[in-house]
Amino acid sequence: MSKNTRILTVDDSASMRALLNHALSTNGFEVSQADDGVSALEWLAVNEVDVVITDINMPRLDGFGLIEQVRGGTRHRDRPILVLTTESSDEKKARARAAGATGWIVKPFDTEKLVAAVRRVAH
Amino acid sequence: MSPEEIQQIFFVECEESLAAAEAGLAACRAGTQDADTVNGVFRAVHSIKGGAGAFGYGALQAYTHTFETLLSDVREGLVEIAPPLIDLLLRALDTLADHVEAAREGGDAPDDAGLIAEMEGAMAANAGNAPQSAAPAPSPVEEPVQVDAQAAAASDDEEDLEIDLDALLDDLTADFDAPGSPAEAPQGESWQLHLRPRAGAMRNGNEPLLMLRDVAELGGTCLHCDVGQVPQLDSFDVAQGYLGWTFAIPDTVSEERVRDIFDFIGDDCAIAVGADERIPDVELDAAATPTAAPSPAVAASNGNSQPQEAGAPAPEEARPLQSVETSAPVGADANTPPTGGKPAAAAGAQPASQGAGQSIRIDLYKLDRLIDLVGELVIAQAMLVQRLDGVHVNASEELSLLESLTRDIQESAMSIRAQPIASVFSRVPRILRDLATSTGKHVRLEVHGESTELDKTVIERLGEPLTHLIRNAVDHGIEKAEDRIAAGKSPEGTLTLAAEHRSGRIVISIADDGAGINRKVVLAKAIEKGIVGPDAQLSAEEIDNLIFAPGFSTAAQISNISGRGVGMDVVRQNVKDLGGRITIESTPGKGTAFILTMPLTLAISDGMIVNVGDQTMVVPLAHVVESLRPGEGDVKGLGSQRQMLNVRGQFIPVITLGRELGAACNATTPEEGVLIVVDTESAGQAALLVDDIQDQRQFVIKSLATNFRPVEGVAGATILGDGRVALIVDVDGLVACALPSHERQAA
Numbered sequence: 001m002s003k004n005t006r007i008l009t010v011d012d013s014a015s016m017r018a019l020l021n022h023a024l025s026t027n028g029f030e031v032s033q034a035d036d037g038v039s040a041l042e043w044l045a046v047n048e049v050d051v052v053i054t055d056i057n058m059p060r061l062d063g064f065g066l067i068e069q070v071r072g073g074t075r076h077r078d079r080p081i082l083v084l085t086t087e088s089s090d091e092k093k094a095r096a097r098a099a100g101a102t103g104w105i106v107k108p109f110d111t112e113k114l115v116a117a118v119r120r121v122a123h
Numbered sequence: 124m125s126p127e128e129i130q131q132i133f134f135v136e137c138e139e140s141l142a143a144a145e146a147g148l149a150a151c152r153a154g155t156q157d158a159d160t161v162n163g164v165f166r167a168v169h170s171i172k173g174g175a176g177a178f179g180y181g182a183l184q185a186y187t188h189t190f191e192t193l194l195s196d197v198r199e200g201l202v203e204i205a206p207p208l209i210d211l212l213l214r215a216l217d218t219l220a221d222h223v224e225a226a227r228e229g230g231d232a233p234d235d236a237g238l239i240a241e242m243e244g245a246m247a248a249n250a251g252n253a254p255q256s257a258a259p260a261p262s263p264v265e266e267p268v269q270v271d272a273q274a275a276a277a278s279d280d281e282e283d284l285e286i287d288l289d290a291l292l293d294d295l296t297a298d299f300d301a302p303g304s305p306a307e308a309p310q311g312e313s314w315q316l317h318l319r320p321r322a323g324a325m326r327n328g329n330e331p332l333l334m335l336r337d338v339a340e341l342g343g344t345c346l347h348c349d350v351g352q353v354p355q356l357d358s359f360d361v362a363q364g365y366l367g368w369t370f371a372i373p374d375t376v377s378e379e380r381v382r383d384i385f386d387f388i389g390d391d392c393a394i395a396v397g398a399d400e401r402i403p404d405v406e407l408d409a410a411a412t413p414t415a416a417p418s419p420a421v422a423a424s425n426g427n428s429q430p431q432e433a434g435a436p437a438p439e440e441a442r443p444l445q446s447v448e449t450s451a452p453v454g455a456d457a458n459t460p461p462t463g464g465k466p467a468a469a470a471g472a473q474p475a476s477q478g479a480g481q482s483i484r485i486d487l488y489k490l491d492r493l494i495d496l497v498g499e500l501v502i503a504q505a506m507l508v509q510r511l512d513g514v515h516v517n518a519s520e521e522l523s524l525l526e527s528l529t530r531d532i533q534e535s536a537m538s539i540r541a542q543p544i545a546s547v548f549s550r551v552p553r554i555l556r557d558l559a560t561s562t563g564k565h566v567r568l569e570v571h572g573e574s575t576e577l578d579k580t581v582i583e584r585l586g587e588p589l590t591h592l593i594r595n596a597v598d599h600g601i602e603k604a605e606d607r608i609a610a611g612k613s614p615e616g617t618l619t620l621a622a623e624h625r626s627g628r629i630v631i632s633i634a635d636d637g638a639g640i641n642r643k644v645v646l647a648k649a650i651e652k653g654i655v656g657p658d659a660q661l662s663a664e665e666i667d668n669l670i671f672a673p674g675f676s677t678a679a680q681i682s683n684i685s686g687r688g689v690g691m692d693v694v695r696q697n698v699k700d701l702g703g704r705i706t707i708e709s710t711p712g713k714g715t716a717f718i719l720t721m722p723l724t725l726a727i728s729d730g731m732i733v734n735v736g737d738q739t740m741v742v743p744l745a746h747v748v749e750s751l752r753p754g755e756g757d758v759k760g761l762g763s764q765r766q767m768l769n770v771r772g773q774f775i776p777v778i779t780l781g782r783e784l785g786a787a788c789n790a791t792t793p794e795e796g797v798l799i800v801v802d803t804e805s806a807g808q809a810a811l812l813v814d815d816i817q818d819q820r821q822f823v824i825k826s827l828a829t830n831f832r833p834v835e836g837v838a839g840a841t842i843l844g845d846g847r848v849a850l851i852v853d854v855d856g857l858v859a860c861a862l863p864s865h866e867r868q869a870a
Binding site: 021055057059109 | 132178179337
């Protein structure tokens with residue numbers, strides 16, 4: 001890939017954002033951050049992105065809501081969206097899939113798996 | 124950002140989460156048990172769990188897991204919210220706070236076995252209560268309906284088809300067909316994987332090609348690509364999965380590993396394994412074929428005279444429909460409000476979080492440097508005004524603009540350091556719960572003005588005295604339930620915490636509705652301890668203040684609650700160190716209120732500028748009660764050394780400021796100068812004799828100890844408008860030093 005993959009990380013926890021940022025930017029990704037679904041949508045309205053990584057439980061607009069909004073819009077509807085989740089139950093997966101998630105990353109993540117997951121979905 | 128710094132952020136977050144959970148549970152207890160509140164508590168605990176896992180705090184993670192599971196059950200309505208449960212959750216939260224503390228300090232994790240058992244018990248007890256709504260996740264069967272509309276609409280939109288699909292298709296199949304001849308198995312043992320992605324795979328932002336690439340990376344070889352379902356170009360829908368593949372995978376690669384690649388894509392990619400199997404047939408979504416009956420939405424647009432234009436927006440219309448559907452409360456999430464289609468409504472729901480989202484963290488050192496510089500700016504501006512006074516231009520518009528800008532900058536800089544007092548108040552419920560356990564006194568908490576802001580340092584250092592005052596109020600102020608009932612009060616005591624901004628200072632009151640201070644007992648004890656003479660005539664207020672006297676509150680603080688080796692004199696000292704004052708208002712039978720008057724900031728203070736001989740000095744306004752020019756007979760001699768000022772019938776000692784500080788005082792008798800009546804913490808009131816009062820203004824405190832050396836009776840120095848240095852009088856130290864203890868007013 002000639003240019004860096006641009007990633008938007010969405011999490012209401014500043015430490016989780018910092019961890020993601022650290023893990024991704026040291027692997028050559030260009031990382032932006034939003035602290036919930038609403039600010040992610042605001043960011044997405046004016047920025048380009050290659051992959052979105054989002055937490056589920058967030059105030060204002062949660063991860064599922066964010067994915068549905070993105071899929072329902074025009075601008076980023078085909079973008080891969082990875083879900084960060086602490087649980088990997090089939091029910092949660094089905095819910096995330098139904099919402100339109102592309103893949104998921106289990107928290108706590110290890111950097112290698114995170115990077116592999118992002119590479120797998122980055123078009 | 125280093126991992127350590129990220130860890131620090133995590134602990135700051137933990138504090139925020141704990142406070143949020145505490146507030147949420149308090150709201151639950153008060154009767155607000157809606158989904159938002161419960162979800163807020165869940166999210167707070169969930170967030171701590173996430174971080175605990177990420178940073179490797181095993182004990183914290185394990186504990187939060189149980190806590191979170193219980194909260195999840197509560198959120199889903201599996202466990203009923205009743206007062207005993209809320210109590211359990213509050214206790215669980217206290218232990219969570221201890222866990223966080225242990226993780227931060229590297230100490231031993233608290234013993235949580237009992238609580239975990241209780242929480243598990245609460246979940247088990249309600250296990251049979253699963254409501255109807257706890258059904259499994261939405262059935263994917265309903266989805267194709269929406270996809271139909273979209274797919275059909277998309278195929279109507281011929282503009283999408285202006286690319287060379289044949290070439291693209293060739294590329295795609297060539298990638299896998301080209302190497303070697305088809306159906307040629309790789310060297311060595313292998314097994315076969317057959318797969319066919321469905322339309323949904325691409326709709327979710329997946330790119331099957333990338334997955335195939337992953338399979339190839341694992342050593343998979345494409346044996347066959349099924350292109351049989353590829354339609355005619357004019358009915359080609361880019362979102363459909365027309366292709367299927369068969370791969371040969373080396374035996375060294377487990378099926379599990381390969382399935383992992385397709386894990387998340389789930390039902391959207393049909394997979395079969397084994398040489399006897401074949402590429403699964405996947406029914407193309409009916410609407411994808413041009414012969415399919417158009418869905419209602421498309422039918423409507425087709426009826427339009429401009430089908431192409433009308434057809435194009437259809438996918439957009441279909442989309443929200445889908446999002447509303449999938450985000451509607453399903454199964455376990457019945458209590459979660461459907462946020463999907465309503466970002467605006469959701470945004471309004473929790474405006475509080477918005478502030479947090481737009482904040483940045485900065486090094487406190489940088490901030491303090493800024494505030495220092497602003498202080499210098501204020502002084503420079505004052506100097507400029509004073510200098511220009513001489514050349515008669517001080518009335519110019521530019522100068523007043525500069526002055527008002529300087530003031531605005533100062534206020535803004537100060538407000539950066541300001542934080543809401545809620546961070547201190549939020550710890551109180553836990554203190555009260557602990558006290559309820561140890562004293563058996565249940566106290567209701569009322570909080571007013573928790574958004575009142577004051578300096579960060581003041582807030583941080585206010586915690587300890589405040590905690591002590593609250594313990595004191597519950598321990599000594601509020602009566603036992605039976606005594607309260609006998610006195611005709613409700614058995615539950617009430618503690619009211621209030622903070623407000625009043626004329627440039629913050630007034631914090633800690634009021635209980637207890638029995639009030641028993642002045643007889645206090646006076647008797649003070650006499651017994653030798654704090655006051657046996658025949659002392661004291662006003663009610665003076666008796667109340669005796670509890671702040673050093674040495675008063677030791678033996679009588681029999682309980683181990685407030686008597687933690689800290690007396691009320693230390694509380695007063697702490698408050699005083701912060702530039703504040705503490706007073707008592709007590710009514711027998713009605714209760715006692717401790718009133719703390721704190722400065723907004725530590726860096727800038729209000730003072731009275733006075734002249735003493737050729738010196739200019741500053742008396743901090745916090746101490747000043749009044750100033751007066753004594754008339755004939757107001758000052759009486761007491762022996763040869765001491766003069767006493769008669770203030771409305773009360774005699775207070777006169778201290779000649781110049782003499783104490785070694786400056787020549789022009790006014791040799793009180794009648795020639797001005798007396799400033801000051802209040803001190805340890806020596807009652809006194810009157811300071813100065814030549815005259817120059818002004819009253821804000822000043823920036825410069826430490827004498829760091830720039831010179833500590834001087835008794837001097838609290839620091841400041842730079843005046845004309846550039847001269849003025850000493851700030853340490854009123855407490857000076858009066859205590861000037862008056863032998865037997866001469867002090869209270870003694």
